[in-house]
Amino acid sequence: MGPDVSGATRRIDVETGGEALKRAFREHPTGVALITAQTAAGPVGLTASSVASVGVDPPALSFSVTRATGSAGGIVGADTYLVHLLDARHPDIARSFAVSGAERFTPDQGWEILPTGEPYLPASRVALRCRTLHSLGVGSSVVVIAEVLDARFGEAHEPMVYHDREFRALPVGSGS
Numbered sequence: 001m002g003p004d005v006s007g008a009t010r011r012i013d014v015e016t017g018g019e020a021l022k023r024a025f026r027e028h029p030t031g032v033a034l035i036t037a038q039t040a041a042g043p044v045g046l047t048a049s050s051v052a053s054v055g056v057d058p059p060a061l062s063f064s065v066t067r068a069t070g071s072a073g074g075i076v077g078a079d080t081y082l083v084h085l086l087d088a089r090h091p092d093i094a095r096s097f098a099v100s101g102a103e104r105f106t107p108d109q110g111w112e113i114l115p116t117g118e119p120y121l122p123a124s125r126v127a128l129r130c131r132t133l134h135s136l137g138v139g140s141s142v143v144v145i146a147e148v149l150d151a152r153f154g155e156a157h158e159p160m161v162y163h164d165r166e167f168r169a170l171p172v173g174s175g176s
Helices: 017-026 070-077 091-098
Strands: 033-039 042-048 052-056 059-065 081-085 126-138 141-153 160-163 166-169
Touching: 033 070, 033 091, 042 059, 042 070, 042 091, 059 070, 059 126, 070 141, 091 160, 091 166
Parallel strands: none
Antiparallel strands: 033 042, 033 081, 052 059, 059 141, 081 126, 126 141, 160 166
16 A cells, blocks of 8 residues: 555555556557458458557557467568558457457458558558568567558548457547
8 A cells, every 4th residue: 555645545456467467458548450461371460459650760660469370470471561540430340350260351341452462441541551670579479660661541530449358439529
């Protein structure tokens, strides 16, 4: 227990390890992205909540994947891939790409293939075509730094966040 700024005593939980990290980030809202690539075995994709802007010179972003196998391995091994920044219109697509074995790249989801070969969701707010600059293994995860080659902008919509294991619309207020 420790004092808060008013001098009252409050309880502070202290945890360590991977479960503590999962709990901390489960309670921290993040944006939702869908990363797609074309491989020799066909299109692959996964939902990611770890996408972040890194810098503008060169234009770069980062993301992490849990294992470099399956869809994650296909993306990490691809020459180029798309990072779609999803919005409140896309919770079903985010869910299907977050669950192993779920139906993906179905005609009703509206996929197209770019001339450069990547699976593209034109209904997304923006799709950033990227290539890996650096990757770093961290335990069973891989952190990727990717150069943004170009961006395809679609219709803007309310943002979507991932919070407490749910995809949620984030209403945008008119300000005060």
